[in-house]
Amino acid sequence: MLAVLILIPVLAGAAGFLLRSNGIRRGVLLLAAASHGGLTLSMWIRRPGPLFGGWLLLDAQGLLFLTVTSILFLATSLYAVGYLRQEVWGERQDFEEGFLFSNAREAVFTGCLLFFLAMMTLVTVSQHFGLLWVAVEATTLASAPLIYFHRHRRSLEATWKYILICSVGIALALLGTFFLSVACSLGREGHTPMLLTNLIGEGRLVNLPWLKAAFLFLLVGYGTKMGLAPMHTWLPDAHSEAPSVISALLSGALLNCAFLAVLRMQQVCAAAGEGPFGRKMLLLFGFASMTVAALFIVRQGDFKRMLAYSSVEHMGILSLAVGIGGGAGFGAMLHAVNHSLTKGMLFLVAGNILAAYKTKSTTEVQGVLRVLPISGVLWVAGFLAIAGSPPFGLFLSELIILKTAMDQGHIWMATGYLALLSVVFIGLATIMLRMAQGVPVLRPGGRASAPEELSTVENPHVESLLAVAPPLALGALVLILGLYLPAGLQNVLEEAARAITG
Amino acid sequence: MNTPSLILPFLALILSPLLVGIVNRTKAFFAGRTGQPLFQLYFDLAKLLRKGAVYSKTTSWIFRAGPVVQLAAAITALFVLPWGGASAPFHFNGDLILLAYLMGLMRFFTVLAALDTGSAFEGMGASREVQFSALAEPALLVGLAAAAHAGHDHIAPPLGNFQGALSLSGIYSSLSMDAWLSSGPALLMVAGALFVVFLAENSRIPFDDPNTHLELTMIHEVMILDHGGPDLAMILYGASLKMWLLGSLTAGLIVPVRTGNAWLDASAVFAGLCFLALLTGVVESTMARLRLLRVPQLLVSAGFLSTLALILLLWR
């Protein structure tokens, strides 16, 4: 089952590279996304057994993140079909700087997209730390060409920063993996494979100094990929310059995968009795990320960058929640799911706004509600969701985290957390609500510098089904999760929370 | 103190100009010229000694004392210098510092004499000389320390007290084949560092061109432009002695023949010296002078090699 799950996107990706017809290729993309989604859903009914001697195994956390990835991928691939239809082959004008550029070939885009999915799937199911590393690094390499889909200078710069910073960070994680291996083999005969279950089972037998060093290196390494401050610098660039479809996947699925890798290490740490040490580190990085994100969200001039910083903030919240431990573990899991779906929706809507307004500036975009009625409503709903207002799922998860912090007597921490959340709330509100309201001023496509070139458009655009249905579906999911948690999901969330916080 | 160790320094006094001859013959061979006779420096010295000297009115006694002090320091240094396994007439703990400082004294007086002329060019040469030797000296001392460490581990028990280990003679007598077998990489690095120091201190090509007549690029030669007659002879002779000094340190390291017979050891080292002179000639013929900015880099690399060697040896 697991092998099939990985093989589907790999084969489809290879087909994507080889096929010549755009239509068939898009069909393959949708087919792969749908079958991947279907297979993933079937795993909720019956969890597949371990594969290759336990190297591949779907545990509760893996199942959660795999499902989120799969749902997001299905939504984004639907959106991508509509998007690719718009992005016809040939030179076009950049709307920010006015030069001409072309896109990467669609075959490369689709192929890499599917490989990206395959590698993320591998991350969620791999139990061996070496394999996990290979998979995480592979996600970087598969997604780099996606960020450079629009072949112009800004996306190129973003791609370079993404590859270099992430590769260096993940190389540190490899060192951490080796440290972990030393920690396990020190002073003992024989060899146990570095499988998560083995490491947790051996628990207190591991060498603590090496384990701590391993934890730090893995946290810094995978934390780079996850976008924890201060290693987050690649994230806003990559998210703002990639096509919105890709930003949605990066933010909603890839960051989670890196988070999963950090979680696995925290599990080993906790099993060895060093849980408090790991939690302290996670708290530190979590707070740093939230602070940095809050500072940069306020008065942000580029709405895709704003969303990217919001991802940094939410990764901070996740890290913080695991750091608090206890009941917050449940909150963290729920939050990860909610954040991914919400952020995916927001990036897709941002893509619609970008397509209509031809600018990413938060001050130039006004009146989305009038120009793009559905996207506008989704944008406002997305704002409410991502800022953590009821009735959306993020409200619930943020509240659980806050409550746990209070229950455990971390009053200062809870205060700081609330303060940062409100700063972000205000920052997002000013930008996103202003964008939604007001009198729309549209650029006539391409660059427009003089105000007289801008035409005021009152009548709404026709929004295509493929552009609004996926974000609408994602938004609906977030809303449902805020109102009602299905029992099956609740069980899996609790199982995952038990695994990570003990 | 035995006979060979008494006689060897005097042999050095006679043989040292020969090294310069070998270098020049090698260069001539590479350039396809007939070149100077092997004994050209002897002829030059004889000629210069017969001449009188002219002194500028602006110079003081320092200018005249320079060559004398220089030569005296070089000759003194010969008496603590071992020839490979053959020990020096005088040896005591820490005499390697004395050697380094005698060479420092030579340099100090050359520089003072150059500054005394008040010429801008000579001042420039002096400043460069001081800068480069400040970088070369650590490489030399650390390299010798590393060699001491390499030898110390293999010293024969009777000599193996701490007493001998910190004198040049002690260091070099213990650098046998065994030391090379057990710590070859480290000794190779020390030899490399010493060779670089040898080239730098003797104003040889990657650092300085002894034949150049373009003042802007000269270092050593520009400092002695105003000396003439017997003074110049003393300087040239002193320089050849310095070449002998540093050359012996390098050759004693790379020729690990320690038979116990002082004459045999000494001739092995002499062969090593001739080889070194040959090598210098080859380097001078095949390499270009470094840009002045790159010179410190090479010297720091030499220092790094020495340090690395020392660390490697300390590590065991």
Add this chain to the structure above:
Amino acid sequence: MRLLVDALIVLLILTNLRLVASSHLAACIYVVALQGLVLGLLPLLVGTDPLTLRACVLSGLTMVLKGIIFPWLLLRALRAVQVRKEMEPLVGYTTSLLVGAVLLALAMWFGRRLPLPVSEASPLMVPLALFTIMIGLFAIVSRRKALTQVLGYLVMENGIYAFGLTFAREEPLLVELGTLLDIFMAVFVMGITIFHISREFDHIDTDRLSLLKD
């Protein structure tokens, strides 16, 4: 055997130094190639029963990849971008050497303090690995050219590989192969990116890539 391993380790240390002291990009690439070749020899020499099939496969693959294919890819990129020298690095060459010496001392100090499993390999392996990693990181932060940064990444990876060689020898071959494949892909993608950067910007100075900022 021990002496040979020591000599190779010294050679590796010296290649690191040469990397930070050289301004010619082509020379730097050759240095890294040499480092890859020497590194490839090590699996055959360290370890209890060296000549297992696993060691041979690993050694051969490492030498081919790190010693031949990576340099070839990078040389191709170098030819395409028509840049020959690293002009004015953020840290000068002489200073870089001194920094290298300090890093080496640090690596030695750390290597001595770490509680290590008894290893049959040379005790210098851990300091070497740490030093190589640090030099790689140093090259990444102190150089402007994208190509030198890739070299720094490779050197860092080499250091990690050397560490893994000493202690994580039980790591399954499959994972090692996966790691090598990933690094290969990384260098490949980076090479292509450098090519595009030089075409779009007419330079490959990463510090001048500053279009994107807040």
